[in-house]
Amino acid sequence: MQDFLRELKTRAATVERALERLVPREDAYPSVIHRAMRYSLFAGGKRLRPVLALAAAEAVGGDPEAIMPAACALELIHTYSLIHDDLPAMDDDDLRRGKPTSHRVFGEAVAILAGDALLTLAFELFARCGDALPAERVTRVIAEVAQAIGTAGLIGGQVVDTLSSSDEIDEKTLEYIHRHKTGALFRVSVRTGAILSGADDGRMDALTAYAENLGLAFQITDDILDEEGDTNTLGKNTGSDRKNKKATYPALFGRGCAREKARCAAAAAVEALDAFGGEAAFLRALVEFVIQRDH
Amino acid sequence: MQDFLRELKTRAATVERALERLVPREDAYPSVIHRAMRYSLFAGGKRLRPVLALAAAEAVGGDPEAIMPAACALELIHTYSLIHDDLPAMDDDDLRRGKPTSHRVFGEAVAILAGDALLTLAFELFARCGDALPAERVTRVIAEVAQAIGTAGLIGGQVVDTLSSSDEIDEKTLEYIHRHKTGALFRVSVRTGAILSGADDGRMDALTAYAENLGLAFQITDDILDEEGDTNTLGKNTGSDRKNKKATYPALFGRGCAREKARCAAAAAVEALDAFGGEAAFLRALVEFVIQRDH
Numbered sequence: 239m240q241d242f243l244r245e246l247k248t249r250a251a252t253v254e255r256a257l258e259r260l261v262p263r264e265d266a267y268p269s270v271i272h273r274a275m276r277y278s279l280f281a282g283g284k285r286l287r288p289v290l291a292l293a294a295a296e297a298v299g300g301d302p303e304a305i306m307p308a309a310c311a312l313e314l315i316h317t318y319s320l321i322h323d324d325l326p327a328m329d330d331d332d333l334r335r336g337k338p339t340s341h342r343v344f345g346e347a348v349a350i351l352a353g354d355a356l357l358t359l360a361f362e363l364f365a366r367c368g369d370a371l372p373a374e375r376v377t378r379v380i381a382e383v384a385q386a387i388g389t390a391g392l393i394g395g396q397v398v399d400t401l402s403s404s405d406e407i408d409e410k411t412l413e414y415i416h417r418h419k420t421g422a423l424f425r426v427s428v429r430t431g432a433i434l435s436g437a438d439d440g441r442m443d444a445l446t447a448y449a450e451n452l453g454l455a456f457q458i459t460d461d462i463l464d465e466e467g468d469t470n471t472l473g474k475n476t477g478s479d480r481k482n483k484k485a486t487y488p489a490l491f492g493r494g495c496a497r498e499k500a501r502c503a504a505a506a507a508v509e510a511l512d513a514f515g516g517e518a519a520f521l522r523a524l525v526e527f528v529i530q531r532d533h
Numbered sequence: 534m535q536d537f538l539r540e541l542k543t544r545a546a547t548v549e550r551a552l553e554r555l556v557p558r559e560d561a562y563p564s565v566i567h568r569a570m571r572y573s574l575f576a577g578g579k580r581l582r583p584v585l586a587l588a589a590a591e592a593v594g595g596d597p598e599a600i601m602p603a604a605c606a607l608e609l610i611h612t613y614s615l616i617h618d619d620l621p622a623m624d625d626d627d628l629r630r631g632k633p634t635s636h637r638v639f640g641e642a643v644a645i646l647a648g649d650a651l652l653t654l655a656f657e658l659f660a661r662c663g664d665a666l667p668a669e670r671v672t673r674v675i676a677e678v679a680q681a682i683g684t685a686g687l688i689g690g691q692v693v694d695t696l697s698s699s700d701e702i703d704e705k706t707l708e709y710i711h712r713h714k715t716g717a718l719f720r721v722s723v724r725t726g727a728i729l730s731g732a733d734d735g736r737m738d739a740l741t742a743y744a745e746n747l748g749l750a751f752q753i754t755d756d757i758l759d760e761e762g763d764t765n766t767l768g769k770n771t772g773s774d775r776k777n778k779k780a781t782y783p784a785l786f787g788r789g790c791a792r793e794k795a796r797c798a799a800a801a802a803v804e805a806l807d808a809f810g811g812e813a814a815f816l817r818a819l820v821e822f823v824i825q826r827d828h
Contacts, residue, residue: 362679373668384657
């Protein structure tokens with residue numbers, strides 16, 4: 239695990255440098271919007287989604303450097319969704335990754351616009367991949383990403399999550415929320431790396447199954463961490479799901495059973511990579527990390 | 534003018550039918566977000582941006598039908614920007630196109646998400662144009678649109694508009710706001726139609742000059758209408774710019790001078806089309822409409 243963590247850190251640092259390069263500087267006019275975008279983007283995220291896209295490219299023999307703008311775009315999308323989720327009209331959160339949320343620092347108007355701007359810049363970065371890669375792959379990725387984060391994906395999950403009160407959420411609804419709110423972006427992150435690298439259908443399917451199970455394991459672990467983690471390690475207020483009457487896996491199934499579900503999904507993720515060799519070693523190791531992490 | 538208005542109506546109706554086809558139905562789960570998207574999208578907009586894109590395609594000998602998803606995407610973007618602009622944290626408007634604004638009907642959370650969803654769906658529609666058209670043109674359009682509506686375009690204009698109070702707005706700032714908030718989307722609408730239709734550089738430049746001047750004429754006229762129009766015709770509260778201490782052309786230059794500026798821009802727009810023949814007749818007639826309209 240120590241080796242993996244070091245490797246993960248190295249890869250995240252590569253993403254960090256690319257983001258630094260690809261996002262407008264703080265002093266570009268109008269400065270406040272760029273400061274807000276960077277404030278949330280460089281708040282210590284784990285960069286899991288870009289790292290997943292890059293690792294998927296690697297697993298199918300692609301060139302990670304060529305897909306870097308797309309990998310960064312996935313992190314921009316993740317950050318936009320967090321900023322908008324945290325807004326007073328949504329989850330009304332004050333703390334994110336140990337820092338005051340965007341709207342607490344910049345006000346609601348700029349927070350909304352910073353989210354909009356990150357989402358918009360993400361699509362510009364996808365399109366820019368067309369400079370180094372076949373444009374057909376790029377348009378396919380853009381269509382898939384837009385679907386994954388639209389009303390049949392991330393936004394759909396957020397709508398159901400925001401509008402449901404916990405007592406009406408059954409297993410099916412909880413599963414819907416998680417599959418859409420978190421799962422869809424995980425899934426399309428892996429697919430983005432694979433599509434841009436020209437993966438064949440067999441490898442696409444295997445990587446997709448991997449991503450779906452990884453996303454599930456990630457989300458269940460997130461729910462458990464929210465219940466038991468402490469605010470300092472997690473960087474957000476713990477128990478906030480329960481406070482906000484959010485449905486969670488431990489609340490619905492009990493903690494032991496939730497843990498078991500996470501382990502099952504993790505095993506299925508690893509199994510999906512059976513046809514791959516050493517080129518998928520990082521993706522395999524990532525599964526263990528996702529269910530064992532403490533933040 | 535009567536003939537032109539009939540023609541404009543016919544073209545807008547074609548866009549209307551395409552939007553109807555391309556946007557998820559109201560009963561698609563989760564229903565509320567689709568109802569909110571459609572509520573604002575089908576609230577009687579003039580469909581100027583899609584009509585511009587289609588007319589630009591026509592002017593360079595392209596196939597308007599092939600670029601229809603992109604034309605509709607431009608209207609989705611325009612609608613998203615209106616929904617977010619109207620939010621309590623921004624302009625706090627109650628009325629838009631004669632109907633209560635999105636957040637007044639669906640609440641702030643759904644209004645924010647409906648805007649996000651329209652923006653996201655727009656990029657899916659652009660990407661879909663790759664089915665019928667060369668993917669290289671599509672990635673170029675996506676990159677240009679994202680720039681036009683990002684922090685160097687529409688969002689930048691909105692940031693400066695939201696954060697400036699009228700007494701600190703000089704001519705340069707007002708010009709910045711209008712060029713970015715309205716002008717950039719007009720400009721890229723025309724360019725979208727031309728790029729997707731494979732226009733050469735000369736025609737691209739001419740159409741771009743046309744669009745920039747048309748956008749300016751449109752915005753000045755909008756400012757004048759906001760001051761003198763009546764609420765019923767306009768469908769939004771008039772004088773709201775002055776109430777919100779927004780900078781406007783008539784406030785800064787006086788009404789007569791503002792009118793003169795609109796006429797100058799209109800003349801420059803028509804002049805930019807000098808190299809075109811009958812294939813640009815509609816674009817020419819549109820200029821007159823933009824400065825003579827009463828809503």
